[in-house]
Amino acid sequence: MAMPDVNECEIQIGGAWRPIGLAEAHARYPSAIKRCPICHGRVSINVNGTAQGGLFLQHRKAHDGCPLMPARFVGEISPHPQAVE
Numbered sequence: 277m278a279m280p281d282v283n284e285c286e287i288q289i290g291g292a293w294r295p296i297g298l299a300e301a302h303a304r305y306p307s308a309i310k311r312c313p314i315c316h317g318r319v320s321i322n323v324n325g326t327a328q329g330g331l332f333l334q335h336r337k338a339h340d341g342c343p344l345m346p347a348r349f350v351g352e353i354s355p356h357p358q359a360v361e
């Protein structure tokens with residue numbers, strides 16, 4: 277089964293959320309607060325341990341209504357209980 281391919285998160289710049297590529301967010305805004313573009317839960321950007329060195333989103337708090345957490349996703353999207361607005 278294919279994993280969702282997520283290459284973006286959202287970061288808050290000057291009080292507004294905007295989408296940003298993971299690579300750019302990781303390189304330029306390492307300390308900015310980041311959130312999931314789908315459930316708006318807070319996320320971190322982690323470096324994949326594989327040879328490709330890919331970046332991936334990790335939710336700070338697990339949530340079962342986000343397709344970006346396929347291990348827990350229940351099939352229906354719902355907002356994160358601790359969404360960052």
Ligand SMILES: [Zn+2]
Pocket residue numbers: 312313314315316317335342343344345
């Ligand atoms: Zn999410």
